[in-house]
Amino acid sequence: MILEQIKHSLFNLDREETISLTVQAILEKMPPREIVLHGLLPGLGEVAEQYEKKEHIFPDMFKAAIIFQEALAKIKHQFLSMETDPGVWGVIGLARGDMQDFGKNIVCMTLEAKGFTVRDLGKSVPPEEFLQAAEDGADFIAISIMTDGGVQEAEKVVQGLKEAGTRERVKVIVGGAGVNARTAAEIIGADGYAENADEVVEFLKIFFRVGR
Numbered sequence: 001m002i003l004e005q006i007k008h009s010l011f012n013l014d015r016e017e018t019i020s021l022t023v024q025a026i027l028e029k030m031p032p033r034e035i036v037l038h039g040l041l042p043g044l045g046e047v048a049e050q051y052e053k054k055e056h057i058f059p060d061m062f063k064a065a066i067i068f069q070e071a072l073a074k075i076k077h078q079f080l081s082m083e084t085d086p087g088v089w090g091v092i093g094l095a096r097g098d099m100q101d102f103g104k105n106i107v108c109m110t111l112e113a114k115g116f117t118v119r120d121l122g123k124s125v126p127p128e129e130f131l132q133a134a135e136d137g138a139d140f141i142a143i144s145i146m147t148d149g150g151v152q153e154a155e156k157v158v159q160g161l162k163e164a165g166t167r168e169r170v171k172v173i174v175g176g177a178g179v180n181a182r183t184a185a186e187i188i189g190a191d192g193y194a195e196n197a198d199e200v201v202e203f204l205k206i207f208f209r210v211g212r
Contacts, residue, residue, distance in 0.1 A: 002028070003039040006071075010043030013060060015067045018043070022071040032075040036113040041106075044068045045197075048106060061102050068109070088208045090140030090171075091133040093121030095150030095178075103176060104144040110197035111142075116204060118142075127156040134161055139208065140171040142200060143190075145178040151187060154179075158189045171207045173200055 002025050009017040018040075025035050047064040051057070092108050094101055101123050111118045119138075121129055130141050143154045154174055161167040174184045175194040184193035192203040 002030070003034065006035065006039030007043040007046070010040060010064060010067055010071070011046045013047075013063050013067065015063075015070070018067050018071050019074065022074050026075055033113065035075060036072065036109075040068055040071055041110060041113060044106060044109070048102065051102075065102065065105060072109075088139050088204070089117035089119070090138045090142065090204075091119045091121050091130065092142040092144070093125035093130065094123045094144045094146065094176075095153040096124050096126045097149045097153065098144065098146040098176075098178070099123045100146050101144070107142065107144070107175070107194075107197040107200050110201060111204075114201050116201075127153060127160055130157045131160045131164065134164065134166045134170045138170060140173065140204060142173045142175075145174055145176040147178045150176070150178045151183060154188045154190070171204075173203050175200065 002021060006018060006021045006025065009021055022035060022040070025039070026032070044064055047061055051061050092104060092111070094104055104120075108118055108120050119133065121133070125143075130143070133141065141157065143150075143157065145151055145154055154172075158167070158172055161170055161172070171192070172188075172190045173192045173194055174188055174190045175196075179188070179193065181193045184190045191207070192199075194200040194203060
């Protein structure tokens with residue numbers, strides 16, 4: 001099946017084959033969401049898994065992300081025209097001081113593929129930027145934490161939401177190598193802790209009753 005071929009070609013870091021198969025899938029009238037969710041994202045996810053097992057090196061991850069973005073560009077205009085839920089949007093970013101954003105990028109891509117509107121704030125985001133997003137009406141804040149320092153920065157975000165009176169309205173989800181479920185709940189005071197992109201999606205579905 002072509003989606004399996006797309007997944008394997010991306011996992012094998014074959015740029016030409018991945019883009020060619022993506023275009024072929026488009027010509028065959030395959031729904032763009034299917035191409036992303038069952039072809040491109042699984043391939044990218046497998047590269048990430050192999051990296052965690054030390055079977056892929058960082059340049060491989062970087063190359064895979066570039067291939068993914070180039071393939072996604074082929075269907076972006078169709079993808080953006082799909083029906084989504086305009087009532088739920090949020091932001092994602094690395095806590096201040098943290099710079100390794102591969103996992104954050106996968107979460108961001110997955111949320112977009114699932115129909116959520118998400119603004120990527122990037123690396124080393126100060127608490128003030130997350131809080132400004134809440135003031136702008138964001139429904140959720142997703143914070144990637146890679147270090148102990150990032151834990152303290154995320155705690156500042158939650159505290160700032162309380163002080164601004166928006167804590168009950170804005171859901172906070174954290175994840176990353178620098179945090180675990182206990183830290184998320186007891187220190188940061190987040191609404192949820194996610195180990196991967198799929199768990200972030202499930203939390204948001206529960207919080208906002210999307211797709212249920």
